[in-house]
Amino acid sequence: MSEQFFPKPQHKPERPFFSSGPCAKRPGWSLDALGGALLGRSHRAPEGRARLAEVIDRSRSVLGVPEGWRVGIVPASDTGAVEMILWALAGERGLDVLSFESFSGEWARDLRDILKIDDLRIFEAVYGELPDLAAVDWSRDVVLTWNGTTSGVCVPDGRMIPADRDGLVICDATSAAFAMDLPWDKLDVVTWSWQKALGGEAAHGMVALSPRAAERLAHADQRPLPKIFRLANRKGLIEAIFAGDTINTPSMLCVEDALDGLRWAAAIGxxxxxxxxxxxxxxxxxxxxxxxxxxxxxxxxxxxxxxxxxxxxxxxxxxxxxxxxxxxxxxxxxxxxxxxxxxxxxxxxxxxxxxxxxxxxxxxxxxxxxxxxxxxxxxxxxxxxxxxxx
The missing domain is CATH 3.90.1150.10 (Aspartate Aminotransferase, domain 1)
Structure with missing residues (x-):
C-alpha cells in the first residue's frame, strides 16, 4: 500500500503492554491472583518464610538450577543482586568484563571507577554487537550480561566457556531467565529479577550461587557493605538467606505475584x-x-x-x-x-x-x-x- 494513504489498522492488541520491565503480566492475570497474599503478617512468621521459600523452590524448578546451588531473594531488583555480588567478590583475581549496552556498561564502570579493580580488562562493543568472546580469559573472573536488555543482543550459547575453569563466571541474566537456555554448568553466579520475564512486580532480585561461588564468598575478604547487601559475614555465608530469610522486609504482595507467575510457568509446561x-x-x-x-x-x-x-x-x-x-x-x-x-x-x-x-x-x-x-x-x-x- 502506498505511503500516501495508510489507514489506521482495525485491530488492536488485547493487551498492549510491551514494556521491558516491569513486563506484561501472564495471560489471564487479574488482581484476583493476589487474593491470597499474606498481608498484615510478618515475612518472618512460619507462613511468610514458607512463601518466600516457595518462590525459591519454584524458581529453581522452572529454571533447572542444578542440585547444590544456593538460590536466594535479595533487595533492589537485578541491579541490587549484581552489585552485591560484584562488591563481595570482585578483585580476588584478575577480572574480565563484557560491556555492550547500558547495564553491562554500568557494571564495567563500577568495577573500574568505584571499586577500582587493579587487574581489570573491559571488552567493549557498540550497541547491536557483542564483544570478542574469544578474547576473554576464563582463568580470570568474568562478568557477562547474558542478554542486553537495552541492545537486544544476547550471548548465543555457552560453548566458549570452558567447563573446567579457574575463574568464576558472574552472569547478569535478568532478561534471559525464563526465556533462554542458560548453561548452568558454565556459570557460577546468576542473577535475575521478578519484574522481567514473568511479569512480576519490581524491587526484588534473585541470586543463584554455584558451590564454587558459595565457597569463594564464604571466605572472601569482606569489603565494608551496608547490611542490605551482605550475603556473608565473619562467620561465612549467611545460609538463612537461601532458605527464605530475606535480608530486609519484602513485599508479600509482590511475593504472591511472583508465585502466581511461577505457577503459571509450571502449568503451561x-x-x-x-x-x-x-x-x-x-x-x-x-x-x-x-x-x-x-x-x-x-x-x-x-x-x-x-x-x-x-x-x-x-x-x-x-x-x-x-x-x-x-x-x-x-x-x-x-x-x-x-x-x-x-x-x-x-x-x-x-x-x-x-x-x-x-x-x-x-x-x-x-x-x-x-x-x-x-x-x-x-x-x-x-x-x-x-x-x-x-
Missing part, C-alpha cells in the same frame, strides 16, 4: 514452553522486519538477536537524513502515536540506546498481540514521516 512462546514472538517480528523497508534489527548478527528485548533501528531514508536530535524525536513520536491510540505502550528504545523501538517479546506476551501491534508501527511511521516533512 515449564521452561521449554516459556522459551517457545518467546521464540514465536521473535519470529513474528522477524517476518515483519523482512518485509518492511523502514526498520531493521539493532542486533547485526542473527545468532545474537534477543527473543525478549527485541530492539529495532529505523533505516528509512527520511529518518537517516535527520539530525541526531530529530531522530530521537521522530522515534519517540512513532512510539507516542501508537501509545496515544492504545495500541502499544512503552515501545521507545532505552534512553542510552540509539533512537529506535523496543518490543518486549517474553513469554507473558501473546504472539497475536505482537501481530496486531506491527501494523500500528507501520501506520505511525508514515504519520511521523509526514510530520517531519512538513
Amino acid at each position: 515449564g521452561l521449554s514452553a516459556l522459551k517457545a512462546r518467546s521464540r514465536a514472538n521473535l519470529a513474528t517480528v522477524a517476518a515483519w522486519v523482512a518485509r518492511t523497508d523502514w526498520i531493521e534489527f539493532l542486533a547485526s548478527d542473527i545468532r545474537t538477536r534477543s527473543s525478549t528485548s527485541i530492539c529495532l533501528k529505523i533505516v528509512a531514508p527520511w529518518f537517516l537524513t535527520l539530525s541526531a536530535d530529530d531522530q530521537a524525536r521522530a522515534a519517540s513520536r512513532i512510539a507516542g502515536l501508537v501509545a496515544a491510540e492504545g495500541a502499544g505502550f512503552d515501545l521507545g528504545s532505552y534512553r542510552d540506546a540509539p533512537p529506535g523501538l523496543r518490543i518486549w517479546g517474553g513469554a507473558t506476551v501473546e504472539t497475536q498481540d505482537i501481530e496486531r501491534l506491527l501494523p500500528w508501527l507501520d501506520w505511525a511511521q508514515v504519520e511521523t514521516r509526514r510530520e517531519f516533512a512538513a
